[in-house]
Amino acid sequence: MLRDITLGQYYQTDSVIHRLDPRVKLAATIIFIISLFLFDGIAGYVVAAAFLVLVIKLSRVPFKFMVKGMKAIVFLLMITVVFNMFLTPGEPLVTLWKLKITKEGVKTAVTMAIRLVFLVIGSSVMTLTTTPNHLTDGMEKMMSPLKKIKLPVHEIAMMMSIALRFIPILMEETDKIMKAQIARGADFESGNLIKKAKSMVPLLVPLFISAFRRANDLAMAMEARCYRGGEHRTKMKPLHYERRDYIAYLVVIGYLIVGIAAGKIVGML
Amino acid sequence: MGIIKIKDLVFEYIRRDEEGNVEGITKAVDDVNLDIKQGDFVAILGHNGSGKSTLAKHMNAILYPSEGTVWVDGKNTMNEEDVWDIRQTAGMVFQNPDNQIIGQIVEEDVGFGPENMGVATKEIWERVEESLKAVGMYEFRKHSPNKLSGGQKQRVSIAGVIAMHPKCIILDEPTAMLDPKGRKEVIRAIRALNDVEKITVILITHYMEEVIYADKVYVMDKGKVTMQGTPKEVFSRVEELKELRLDVPQVTLLAHELRKEGFPIPQGILTKEDFREAILKCQEEF
């Protein structure tokens, strides 16, 4: 069942967010992340939260999928919070033996936690609503000005999309080879680090050989289908901005202005 | 001149030992002459190492002759400027279904060839639709190739080639890695291409039952064409085929065995219907 794993965990449904041009989503995600570090004070984060809730509602992706991404960073989150709480110097609130929790520490810890959580949820919205190949398309188009400085933008995008296609295949292959070696008495679990590393040889050698064989086959198949790089190439699904994309850009810029303004106004009061 | 003409083709490769010293030269294809007529269904038989795949790769300008000449639709494959034309005229489907699908969605994979050729967007969509319909995979156009069966993946690969509007399609053991059901699906799709779309088909295989519908069969061994003719003609030579350790259809073998016992059964029985007729005749004459 390894083949069901898709990178980025795309959630299939139909929504405005799903239909947006991938470039808009990429740009919006970047702006959103920057905004988290620009905003200062509660007001900014309230605006960010409101924006996030709005987008999630529009995307029609159940909220629990957004939170799934959180599991991976729970540990990181805890470390950040604890370190900030105890190690920021300032006015002590509670003193536990030699450790002090300071007012400034609590403030930084909360800010960092909010930033991290929002950052993860924000990027999840993008990956949940955009297929990986749409994403590569978007990146290719966005980076196309870089072709002028001889950056092989098309090739990079092509490599990314091939990698995305072959990751599930190679994962399944790993599983198969592992089972085959276990059937020959191999032990991938016990032993110290060196022994463990050694035990990986019977897995990695066949896996590399297989990957090279596949790469060779694929290159031949691509050539047979007239592939010769990005030049002269047309697109089956070219990217076009539509009205909704321009509107989305305006909304994102509006969000940024409101967020900054809210912070300033609250600060003045 | 036919769609593909091969004259005195020799392909050699140099074997080297671990230090890179030349150990010897192997002739993978040894003095082969072929002339394939437009619209024909041609099968090339032989077991692994007989040179059949090497021969096939010459028809698509993936390999180039050491000696002799290959013309595809009148164009010499050695002319570099014609390579892309040749690859478009003679499309190729390979053995491993996983290693030739490039797109992450079925329709995108089928569109890959036309994209490379610079076909306009609107026409790509038309071609993708018609190609997927031709192999009966249209309803799967939005699926991920990873979730398809082997037979379905091969049909997608075939659609990917048809979308390039080739005159000829070369299939290099397209069924070798499939189960019987997948094999049937693929062969059915290939026959439809030949019958309906009139595309020349060159099928390379080691399954005998796949070649009984061919117009012409070539048998290869050790780089040479050792037998050629209609399936009936080739399958009449049961003893020779057995010597080459090729699989003869069971019905052909049974007819052959009975003939050896003195039954008046004609040569080259290929289907159970042929066999039934022959036995009924025996009964009448009895």
Add this chain to the structure above:
Amino acid sequence: MSIIVDHVSHVYGADTAMAVHALKDVSLVIPDGQFIGLIGHTGSGKSTLVQHLNGLMKATSGNIYFNGEDIDSDDFNKKMLRSKVGLVFQYPEHQLFETDVFSDVCFGPKNLGLSQKEVQLRAYEALKQVGLEDEYFYQSPFDLSGGQKRRVAIAGVLAMKPDVLILDEPTAGLDPKGRDEILDQIAKLQKETGITVILVSHSMDDVAKYVDRIIVMNKGSVMYDDEPREVFHHYMELEQIGLAAPQVTYIMKDLQNQGILVSDDVTTIDEAKEEIKNYFARLAQSKRHGI
């Protein structure tokens, strides 16, 4: 030395909405020394079943007993089981990794913790059993032909001296010559050593010649479990699930439908030939009596 599969089921993703029942209430007895064909099309559960037999997969419900011991009980030695029930996967040559053939075959017995002498002895024996000539022993496995590579991979499992040898599609991707050679070799090995062999395949033609018993799987359940000719009687049902009886069965059936009174109880060409000859002999006799 037997394997008992007792009401085994296996469910993938049991607690999700996408639960797939790969095995449904499978019960089997695999006695010593039998040559068994396990047939089913892709997705019928046959590969899942064999992975249960050597403990690579765990049953969702039901039990598997190896020589009377429950293989899922805590004190059961799984490593011992894997050496006793040797499983050769599909395209086993993809698991080769050593620099030469002989070392690769040594991998299995070495993992069993045997002495170096014993390891080498077993590797040598196994390579002989699969019919590989000495000249290949110290070559890189990657320089061999497809059929030879596969033999090396099978030897790698044989060197563990299993009591039961399971081969998952051992002929996949081979040409007819390579296929016949491998199957003949396995049949010879079975006869000479008397080990239990389970041949997993989707081709009736491949197994009909060799096996004593055929188990047909469909949608995770055992559909038929009998001698080959008994199983082929159900050729209509087999057809419906995407399998087929050997071609001769159809040829004979076709003759029957034309009023030629031959038995369709044949599975090989020789049997078919005899049956047709007998038919004409009977015909001759009745003609003589008629006159």
